Amino acid sequence: MNKLFTCVALLMLGVGTSFAQMGQTPGAPVTLPMLFPTPQSIELGKGAMVLGRSTTLIIAPGTETGTVDLVRAALRLAGVKTITTAQKLPSVTDGIYVVIGTVKSAAVNDALKQSGTAIDNHTEGYTITSIAKGNGGIITLAGHDADGLFHAVQTLRQLVQRSVIPALVIQDHPAMPIRGTIEGFYGAPWTMENRSKHLDFLAGVKANTYVYSPKDDPYARDRWREDYPKNTLAELGKLVATAQRNHINFVYAVSPGPTVCFSDPAELKLIERKFEALRSIGVHNFYVALDDIEYTKWNCDKDKAAFGEPGAEAAGVAQAKFLNAVQASLNAHDPKAQPLIMVPTEYYDAKESPYKASLRKHLDPKIVVQWTGTDVVPPAIATTDAQAATKAFGRKTLLWDNYPVNDYAQTTGRLLLAPYTRREAGLAEGLSGILSNPMNQEAASRPAVTGVVAFAWNDKAYDANRTWHFSARELAGGDQRTTAALLTFFDTQHIAPTFGNQPWQEQAPRLKATLDAVREAIAGGDAATRKQAIANLVKCADDLAAASDVIRSGVVDPAFAQEARPWLDALQLWGRALQLTAAGLNAADQSSPAAIRYFATAKKLAAEAAAIQSIKGATRFDGPIKIADGVLDTFVADAPKLIAVE
Structure with missing residues (x-):
């Protein structure tokens, strides 16, 4: 920074x-x-x-x-x-x-x-x-x-x-007491270098919380009962020191849900042992994740004897009893500890249910409950949604916002770079805070996370687009040309998917407006208007084609260009395809047969661009890179039909 x-x-x-x-x-x-x-x-x-x-x-x-x-x-x-x-x-x-x-x-x-x-x-x-x-x-x-x-x-x-x-x-001052990120995605976890850079970034945008919860850390999930190797614990200690220097609360999350026996006192002792080891490296904030598990079965016979047949209500009782014991242990052993945070099994809505009623009744009111909104990836969150969550869980919730995380199938081939929006001003009154779940790509997550933290700091004065532009300037080190190139690139990655078929943010709105204007000008039949629209298209195509090289040479942190490499490669090819498409339209407008050659070469480059694959293993789902899909590819395909070539 x-x-x-x-x-x-x-x-x-x-x-x-x-x-x-x-x-x-x-x-x-x-x-x-x-x-x-x-x-x-x-x-x-x-x-x-x-x-x-x-x-x-x-x-x-x-x-x-x-x-x-x-x-x-x-x-x-x-x-x-x-x-x-x-x-x-x-x-x-x-x-x-x-x-x-x-x-x-x-x-x-x-x-x-x-x-x-x-x-x-x-x-x-x-x-x-x-x-x-x-x-x-x-x-x-x-x-x-x-x-x-x-x-x-x-x-x-x-x-x-x-x-x-x-x-x-x-x-x-901040409107919300908790602001930051939770490294809670599936797939390749961040490296320690990624995390250290991320903590420096969080400090610059006035965040105060980072939750360490990578799903692929075996010692936090599948092998949670085991001690960390000494070298791993030492590396975590360096990270904790970086967080402290940056005034970031480092929160350690353990995910025992898939195997834990809630009624076994030995399990609590194992949690205490793990937390004590982490306390030795400076961790004083803890989290127990009980998401993505089933409550239709117990993991041990003791739980059936203690809580009866498995089910939603029984799961609420069992989890509450276990978490209350963890909170009591923190109270007894760590005067510096903040309230325990938990994510419930039903984390994805605010509807009344036997599970939520049970948790609400039995869970220590001091414990913080995290919640993802009205869905796993909600298209919008209103103040009434937060009020419903408060009622359902019996306390203000901590929002786990699954943006810009890209670990689910609908995000294959995408970086999620749209501004953080469609969260209602006034949410600070109904939430204890917001944590963004970022992408596997740390540097590329910063534009969206900047918006999340800015909203949590001052939701009533938050402006999504101005904050988005600020994030681009930060990545560009204040350089205007690089900032413009980044915003051009961001626009091609503007779509924000959900778990369904309908995204909650549209794809490439700025580019689409330009391409729609070209279509309208050509359809209108006025020669001067058509000529100007094609000239505008040439400028737009030049910007697209040049953006990748400008970004690679201009971003402050090279990690952004490294993480975005296949997207930048594809963007450059798509930009060249659009340049040739513009040349084809210009030739067609002058009744030149060269238009056919331009369009054919554009089609070939578009096919090459569409075949570029994501970096294997970098995200949970590998696949072809998407650049302004449904907008740019459609225009390049339709362009040869817009003006008749004789």
Whole structure:
């Protein structure tokens, strides 16, 4: 994420003025910065400022070294050459001062008083003020707590990407207490490097939770009773340390459901032993997954004796008793532990049932219940759905949103890159949080996950498209050409499937609008309109054909291009096919027989593109790559019939 500052830093190296209003062109308007996630409140003050070459930090006692290091890095990448420290603000402001700390600090409160601002007092909340004063100015980063201060630095990172920083006040805090991802997909799990990068990414978008729950980790599921090998536990320990540095709650999930004997005390002891081993590497947040199992049979005779014949109601009682014992153990052994999280066997709707009624009646109210919405992959989630889930489970639920996960048959050959949408503003009042289930491709999951976390931070001010564009800029390191190429690519992967036949987001809406306009212009019969539409098509085809090379050379993290390799290969071929299709239409419009040759070559390239396969083993289902399917392929096939060639 820090590489994003590079371009901005180079632009600002020549700025030598102090942090003062004279850094702005006289009469130039002061503009409101666009920040993500959208802050709860942001108001412009009077004037604007430019960062100069020197800054003084006033660091409140107890401020984490890592947080201070991030501030230093942000300032250096913004062109600040000299960073000194002081104990307090001077009586006369003679330069640029950046005050960092929590509300407990006298220096922070003094700085806020000078700007006439009170601290945001919500958990994980923060306040940022910037004021021009004397011959310099003051930027204050004030956290309600250490987490809030860390989030403030992420906002500063975005602010200093502008050459001109306006005087402003930001009051901000998350709408939902839990925001992040659950690595809960089937198929190839992420590598430790993937996970470490993902935690760095989550920090940048103000997430606070990562659940380790890969279905293919045998020690978390099939062999859950066994201890982790020492080397694996050590690797997990490094990951936990990365999470802690990034203010991310690392949650470890165990999935004993397929084999557990709920009534056997020995099973609880095994869970306790596993959790104790993980506690030794710094894990204090735990999760028991009971999804994707049957409750029509018991795994042991003891459960039949304890709970009677197998069934939905009996399963609810058995699971509740077992989970309550796990929660009691956490209470007894780990004062740092957060409430246990569980995913129920009926996780996919909010309909009343004997199982949910049993769970609601017997489950410790402290335990957090996760739920995927109105379906396994819901097309939309409304506030009324969350209310129904609260009623069904007897508590606010934690939404497990199965987007952009691509481990089911309908996603074969797809990356899911559409913006996160069709979740109703106001859900923060009915949910305890949202966790996205990402794709097997970590870097490619970031555009969608950025939207999920931004929605969870401020659902009422969330804008899907603007956040989508921000995610592209982040991947592009701020480069405009790469950002445009990524958005072109994202559009060809816009479809969002469900478990049924109807997707919940359409495919390639931007490309379809262009191609539909060409069809309409040709059908209309006006020569000038037709000529312009074909010229627009040429530009569109050129953009498609060029996008892959631009992305490969321009993305900040090469992992994105590596994960998307077959899609980028196919996109390039489809772009060339569309270029030839446009040439064919242009030739046909001029009654040239060359149109036949252009269309034939386009058809051949389209067939080559359609034959490209996904990376074997990278996802649960292998298959042919899909690029704007139903839109681009249909147009290339139909084009020879749009204008008669004599």
